[in-house]
Amino acid sequence: xxxxxxxxxxxxxxxxxxxxxxxxxxxxxxxxxxxxxxxxxxxxxxxxxxxxxxxxxxxxxxxxxxxxxxxxxxxxxxxxxxxxxxxxxxxxxxxxxxxxxxxxxxxxxxxxx
Amino acid sequence: xxxxxxxxxxxxxxxxxxxxxxxxxxxxxxxxxxxxxxxxxxxxxxxxxxxxxxxxxxxxxxxxxxxxxxxxxxxxxxxxxxxxxxxxxxxxxxxxxxxxxxxxxxxxxxxxxxxxxxxxxxxxxxxxxxxxxxxxxxxxxxxxxxxxxxxxxxxxxxxxxxxxxxxxxxxxxxxxxxxxxxxxxxxxxxxxxxxxxxxxxxxxxxxxxxxxxxxxxxxxxxxxxxxxxxxxxxxxxxxxxxxxxxxxxxxxxxxxxxxxxxxxxxxxxxxxxxxxxxxxxxxxxxxxxxxxxxxxxxxxxxxxxxxxxxxxxxxxxxxxxxxxxxxxxxxxxxxxxxxxxxxxxxxxxxxxxxxxxxxxxxxxxxxxxxxxxxxxxxxxxxxxxxxxxxxxxxxxxxxxxxxxxxxxxxxxxxxxxxxxxxxxxxxxxxxxxxxxxxxxxxxxxxxxxxxxxxxxxxxxxxxxxxxxxxxxxxxxxxxxxxxxxxxxxxxxxxxxxxxxxxxxxxxxxxxxxxxxxxxxxxxxxxxxxxxxxxxxxxxxxxxxxxxxxxxxxxxxxxxxxxxxxxxxxxxxxxxxxxxxxxxxxxxxxxxxxxxxxxxxxxxxxxxxxxxxxxxxxxxxxxxxxxxxxxxxxxxxxxxxxxxxxxxxxxxxxxxxxxxxxxxxxxxxxxxxxxxxxxxxxxxxxxxxxxxxxxxxxxxxxxxxxxxxxxxxxxxxxxxxxxxxxxxxxxxxxxxxxxxxxxxxxxxxxxxxxxxxxxxxxxxxxxxxxxxxxxxxxxxxxxxxxxxxxxxxxxxxxxxxxxxxxxxxxxxxxxxxxxxxxxxxxxxxxxxxxxxxxxxxxxxxxxxxxxxxxxxxxxxxxxx
Numbered sequence: 001x002x003x004x005x006x007x008x009x010x011x012x013x014x015x016x017x018x019x020x021x022x023x024x025x026x027x028x029x030x031x032x033x034x035x036x037x038x039x040x041x042x043x044x045x046x047x048x049x050x051x052x053x054x055x056x057x058x059x060x061x062x063x064x065x066x067x068x069x070x071x072x073x074x075x076x077x078x079x080x081x082x083x084x085x086x087x088x089x090x091x092x093x094x095x096x097x098x099x100x101x102x103x104x105x106x107x108x109x110x111x112x113x
Numbered sequence: 114x115x116x117x118x119x120x121x122x123x124x125x126x127x128x129x130x131x132x133x134x135x136x137x138x139x140x141x142x143x144x145x146x147x148x149x150x151x152x153x154x155x156x157x158x159x160x161x162x163x164x165x166x167x168x169x170x171x172x173x174x175x176x177x178x179x180x181x182x183x184x185x186x187x188x189x190x191x192x193x194x195x196x197x198x199x200x201x202x203x204x205x206x207x208x209x210x211x212x213x214x215x216x217x218x219x220x221x222x223x224x225x226x227x228x229x230x231x232x233x234x235x236x237x238x239x240x241x242x243x244x245x246x247x248x249x250x251x252x253x254x255x256x257x258x259x260x261x262x263x264x265x266x267x268x269x270x271x272x273x274x275x276x277x278x279x280x281x282x283x284x285x286x287x288x289x290x291x292x293x294x295x296x297x298x299x300x301x302x303x304x305x306x307x308x309x310x311x312x313x314x315x316x317x318x319x320x321x322x323x324x325x326x327x328x329x330x331x332x333x334x335x336x337x338x339x340x341x342x343x344x345x346x347x348x349x350x351x352x353x354x355x356x357x358x359x360x361x362x363x364x365x366x367x368x369x370x371x372x373x374x375x376x377x378x379x380x381x382x383x384x385x386x387x388x389x390x391x392x393x394x395x396x397x398x399x400x401x402x403x404x405x406x407x408x409x410x411x412x413x414x415x416x417x418x419x420x421x422x423x424x425x426x427x428x429x430x431x432x433x434x435x436x437x438x439x440x441x442x443x444x445x446x447x448x449x450x451x452x453x454x455x456x457x458x459x460x461x462x463x464x465x466x467x468x469x470x471x472x473x474x475x476x477x478x479x480x481x482x483x484x485x486x487x488x489x490x491x492x493x494x495x496x497x498x499x500x501x502x503x504x505x506x507x508x509x510x511x512x513x514x515x516x517x518x519x520x521x522x523x524x525x526x527x528x529x530x531x532x533x534x535x536x537x538x539x540x541x542x543x544x545x546x547x548x549x550x551x552x553x554x555x556x557x558x559x560x561x562x563x564x565x566x567x568x569x570x571x572x573x574x575x576x577x578x579x580x581x582x583x584x585x586x587x588x589x590x591x592x593x594x595x596x597x598x599x600x601x602x603x604x605x606x607x608x609x610x611x612x613x614x615x616x617x618x619x620x621x622x623x624x625x626x627x628x629x630x631x632x633x634x635x636x637x638x639x640x641x642x643x644x645x646x647x648x649x650x651x652x653x654x655x656x657x658x659x660x661x662x663x664x665x666x667x668x669x670x671x672x673x674x675x676x677x678x679x680x681x682x683x684x685x686x687x688x689x690x691x692x693x694x695x696x697x698x699x700x701x702x703x704x705x706x707x708x709x710x711x712x713x714x715x716x717x718x719x720x721x722x723x724x725x726x727x728x729x730x731x732x733x734x735x736x737x738x739x740x741x742x743x744x745x746x747x748x749x750x751x752x753x754x755x756x757x758x759x760x761x762x763x764x765x766x767x768x769x770x771x772x773x774x775x776x777x778x779x780x781x782x783x784x785x786x787x788x789x790x791x792x793x794x795x796x797x798x799x800x801x802x803x804x805x806x807x808x809x810x811x812x813x814x815x816x817x818x819x820x821x822x823x824x825x826x827x828x829x830x831x832x833x834x835x836x837x838x839x840x841x842x843x844x845x846x847x848x849x850x851x852x853x854x855x856x857x858x859x860x861x862x863x864x865x866x867x868x869x870x871x872x873x874x875x876x877x878x879x880x881x882x883x884x885x886x887x888x889x890x891x892x893x894x895x896x897x898x899x900x901x902x903x904x905x906x907x908x909x910x911x912x913x914x915x916x917x918x919x920x921x922x923x924x925x926x927x928x929x930x931x932x933x934x935x936x937x938x939x940x941x942x943x944x945x946x947x948x949x950x951x952x953x954x955x956x957x958x959x960x961x962x963x964x965x966x967x968x969x970x971x972x973x974x975x976x
Contacts (some may be wrong), residue, residue: 032148033139052143052162060175068118072135076140082139 018050018058019067020101023086025092027069030085032075033059059084067093132176138712162193184501192503201474202506203869205467209510209558210862212304212456212463214517217543217551219304219449220454225541225764232369234308239436240404242274242411243393247428256392258384261300262427264394270410273306274396276381277372281643284352284377285827289340293643293831294376296354301380306397307371313337314348314363321380330359331378334367354379355645368939372436386758387425395436397513408433415521428656434961448930453823455614455857458607460554462861464562465600466868471503471566472593472600473875482570496571499743503563504556511555518551519543521883528647528849531557569593594879596918597872598908605912605953606919608858608865608931609903609945613920615858616941617927624933625844627765628782631774632682632715637803637836638672638810642815644798655796657822659708665820666804671813676714677792680800681836683843685778685789693742694752694764702753704732704788705776706795714805722749727793731768738768738786753788755795755961763796778843782933803836810835835975850930862952869956873905877960881967889969897965905957913946920945 025031025039036059037050062068067090075081086094124132144162148155162168195202218730233239242264245252256264261276268274282296296302301317310316328351341347351358359379370376372395381392398407398697405650411431418610419426485495522541529539543551587881642662659677666675679687691702709727712719721739725731732753739748752764777783792800806813814833821830832839841848877884884897926934 015929032142034143052140056140056143056168056172057175060172063173064120066120075146079145080138081142082135103602106717 007048010098017101018054020047020094020097021050022055022058022062022084023067023090023097026084026086026090027094030071030073030083032083036084058088062090065089065093121176121178132173138603139167139170139797144343152890154338158482163459187498187501187504189382191505194444194502195505198474201470202509203468205506206509206513207465208864208867209507209562210513210517211864212460213507213511213554213558214521214550215456215514215857215860216460216526216554217514217518217547217747218521218612219453220550221518221543221547222525223449223453224546225408227541232371233436235910236437237435238398238400239307240396240398240407240433241436241439242396243432243434245430245432247333252386252432254429254680255390256385256394257390257425257490258381258392258862259387260390261392261394262419264414264431267414267417268396268410269405270399270406271396271400272402273302274394275303275306276392276394276892277303278381278391279373279375279393281378281641281831282355283353283643283645283827283829284336285829286351291822291827292340293641293829294336295374295376296379297372297375297402298381299372301376301379303372303381306395308397309365309369309371310441311363312366314361316363317378317380322383326358326380328354328359329362330354330381331363331365332361332762333365333370333376336376336432337364337368341560355643356647356827357645369537375585381804387422405435413929430516447926448846451614451926451930452850452853452857455611455854458611459857459861459864462604462607462868464558465604466864466871467503468562468566469600470599470857470871471563471867472569472597475566475570475881476875478570488788492571496567497811499570500563503567504559507555507559510558511551514555515543515551518547521527524851526682528852530760530844538944563892565596566593569596572779581603594876597875601869601872601908602643602912602915604865604868605909605949608861609912609916609949610923611854611858611861612945612948613924613928613941615851615854616922616945617931617936617938618847618854620938620941621930621932622844622847622851624848625781628775628933630682631772632717633681634836634840636806636808636810637714638806638813638817638833639836639839640802640814640821640830640833640884642800642802642821642830644800646798646829648825649720649798652796655798656793657936659792659796659800661824662802662821663708665823666802666817669719669804669813669816669820671806671808673807674710674714675805676711677710677800678705678711678787679797679800680705680776680804681803682715682774683776683778683781683840684801686785687775687797689751690756690759692756692761694754695743699756702755702788703785704790706792711789714803717771717774719771720911722767724771725768725789725791727791729768729791730763730765730794731791732765733765733769733771733789735771735773735787737773738788741786753791764792765790780917780932781843797834802830811838847930862948865949866956869905869953872908873901873957874960874963875905877901881964884964884967885969885971888967894965897967898961900960901964902954902957905953905961909950913949917942917946 001030011103021040022036024102025036025043031039033052036050037055040048040050059068063070067087069087071083071085072080073083074095120293133170144155144165147162148158151157178698231597242256243252244254244256244260246254256276258414261274264272277299279295279297279299281293283291284294285291299317300317301322304310304316312334314331317329317331320326337343337347339388344350347361347364350361353359356378364379372393372524396407398404408431411433415426415430417428471583482495486492490498522543526539526541642658644655644658662677666672686703686705689702689704690699692699709725711717712724712733714910719733722733724733734748743751747768748770753767754764755762758760771789773784774787776782776785776787802817804810804813804817811834818830818833821828884892884900887897887900919940921937928936
């Protein structure tokens with residue numbers, strides 16, 4: 001984790017959580033990069049903004065790890081686009097990461113109360 | 114991890130083109146989608162998106178082995194830039210190749226000499242027990258059988274003590290020609306103490322030693338293979354060893370020839386003579402034992418023996434050393450260590466050479482480097498690029514060196530082929546270990562000579578270099594020059610040490626070859642015989658054999674006369690107990706037993722008196738003997754006698770004095786006080802037969818063998834060869850050592866001269882403007898020559914000032930390898946200085962002459 005060579009900071013995103021968010025988004029079905037970014041943005045009520053500089057390195061890293069797979073297809077407006085989809089390994093990884101995340105979130109909440 | 118690797122490989126192999134396109138398409142798609150969605154359209158989208166090219170590069174690096182590829186690129190660049198300067202590359206590769214080749218060959222030789230295998234599993238636990246004599250300071254004497262028995266019975270700190278006596282033995286059987294082998298008469302526990310087991314048959318048992326037991330013999334694997342063709346039914350067969358029929362009870366495994374290069378083993382006969390110290394004792398130290406305990410106990414035993422038997426054991430103590438130290442190549446290890454140091458020097462000189470060339474080349478490359486820095490190459494990246502370049506150079510040198518090493522080993526092999534008993538370790542090949550060594554030093558030298566020039570060049574500042582027009586006459590150039598001069602001084606120092614060593618070795622060798630031996634060795638055939646006790650019981654039998662040998666050999670066409678002696682010239686001497694009538698003190702007398710025609714055969718004329726006749730109770734002494742014992746007295750008519758088991762023998766009269774004949778095999782130029790005793794008075798079993806021939810002696814070898822077979826068909830005649838061969842062999846180490854030193858020093862000298870040349874040539878080209886200016890201002894050719902020579906001679910002089918005292922100090926290490934030359938031999942050192950000065954002058958001459966041809970107009974216009 002955290003080996004991304006991204007030169008930009010995710011800003012409001014907690015380090016390392018982007019992978020988890022991408023994986024979670026892909027559980028709803030295959031999607032291209034632009035749609036993934038949009039989806040994270042809208043689901044988070046515009047709080048989380050995913051910048052391209054972090055998104056694509058993360059996607060490619062996840063693909064190299066074998067957690068997601070890619071396929072070229074046609075987008076909703078008939079353009080050639082690269083679609084990412086979940087793999088079995090990715091599902092396992094997501095489970096581990098979300099467990100870890102809820103543990104930490106609970107711990108932070110406890111401290112902040 | 115594996116998935117990532119496989120995906121990368123797949124992407125590289127099958128989708129390389131596709132990858133670029135995909136990355137571009139993916140980002141482009143995103144950008145299009147975004148420009149449609151955001152207010153402000155494509156401009157705003159592009160602004161927030163960042164630089165797509167840089168972005169693409171990040172992603173591409175993720176999919177490729179980016180760092181590996183950049184190494185590959187650097188490598189290709191290095192090869193290209195070296196190929197662009199072929200002159201430089203060829204000289205650099207040749208220099209490094211010579212250094213690496215010599216070093217690798219020497220490494221292989223050293224490895225052989227140092228790892229010579231005694232064929233023991235726990236060689237570190239086997240110690241030898243030698244006898245030291247306080248009276249004579251000798252510490253390498255053997256032991257007597259009674260002493261061995263007492264040690265064996267009394268020592269508790271050792272797991273077993275065994276003893277052996279190593280001697281030649283004649284082996285014969287009805288089917289094959291008799292042969293002479295090396296036989297170890299060994300105590301029956303010998304194999305158990307050294308932890309060896311036969312591969313066939315049984316170990317010795319104690320009853321094999323008992324008087325009246327069936328005589329037995331154990332064969333080495335080599336004898337079984339070579340003489341008996343691995344006969345599976347060999348056990349139980351009978352073979353005659355020194356005329357005693359012995360039953361073969363075992364064959365040892367291959368390469369197990371302990372205690373020395375043994376061919377066969379027979380049980381050790383007991384003896385009650387406490388002063389007959391011909392046995393070598395060895396013992397096994399327990400796994401948890403230590404040498405201090407063993408030594409303390411051995412001292413106690415030695416002291417009690419000395420108290421009990423003062424007549425034979427007074428002043429004797431035990432000297433305990435690891436067995437590896439007293440056998441094999443141990444004695445010549447220091448010589449090889451010196452040679453290894455010498456080749457190390459050669460390699461260092463070669464490295465300094467290439468470093469200098471790289472420095473010179475680097476100054477011309479400052480512009481290239483500053484451009485690379487300007488377009489964003491980091492210092493580390495440039496350093497890496499330059500080091501890759503030098504490792505490419507040294508690797509090419511390594512390949513060349515590999516070939517040279519193989520050639521060098523062949524040469525060594527051919528040079529030692531003359532050795533009659535060439536030790537097994539001397540059969541050398543470039544094996545895997547040597548290959549890794551070669552590869553290792555290839556890379557190491559590349560970094561060694563490349564680092565300083567690379568650091569200099571990588572430190573280039575952009576502004577300085579650009580302003581300077583790439584000529585490097587600014588600070589950087591001056592620092593480079595200082596470094597280069599320092600390297601030349603360093604080369605000179607190493608070169609002086611090497612030249613001095615080679616010079617001394619050459620002087621030794623020429624002393625050896627030009628000092629008269631005292632005999633005429635040309636056209637003399639020599640051969641050894643060893644008459645076994647079983648067949649030749651009485652002294653009369655020995656005399657009879659010698660008489661028939663003389664008759665048979667002298668009847669051969671081509672043979673002039675025959676003589677016999679216990680030792681040939683340069684073949685040492687025998688030692689007897691005896692006394693001189695003049696002082697009646699029992700002493701050790703060194704002498705040679707010879708037939709009377711030994712002297713006429715060698716054209717030796719007495720300096721005083723006459724040679725004894727064969728039946729006379731007389732002796733001849735050499736001049737050293739006369740000078741040692743009868744200074745200012747007439748030796749003729751003096752008497753001396755031998756003591757046999759303390760019993761005085763007949764008085765012998767000195768009939769003549771002969772000039773010294775060189776006899777010392779090791780220290781060949783040393784003279785030794787010797788007595789020549791008539792063979793008829795003291796017949797010997799082991800003799801050297803000498804025949805003066807009218808034809809080349811080697812052509813008579815077969816005929817001589819056949820004649821001896823006619824007298825005794827079971828008696829092998831061995832080491833049949835010309836005396837000159839035999840003498841050459843004794844000088845082989847000096848000759849070989851001298852030749853190796855000379856080759857190394859020659860290479861070193863050439864490399865050092867090239868180094869000086871490179872530096873001067875470079876400095877001249879750097880200063881061409883200055884030289885042009887001087888010429889324009891009226892400087893003559895002689896002025897310019899002086900200018901360049903002064904510059905070249907400075908590092909040479911500094912090198913001499915440091916190098917000569919250093920060499921004087923270092924040459925002390927050579928003392929033992931020198932013959933008739935002192936390590937500080939003034940002539941040698943004067944010659945070394947001269948040779949170096951000439952080489953240095955040659956190195957300076959070409960650039961100096963070139964400097965005088967500088968055309969001021971051209972030089973001043975340049976840039």
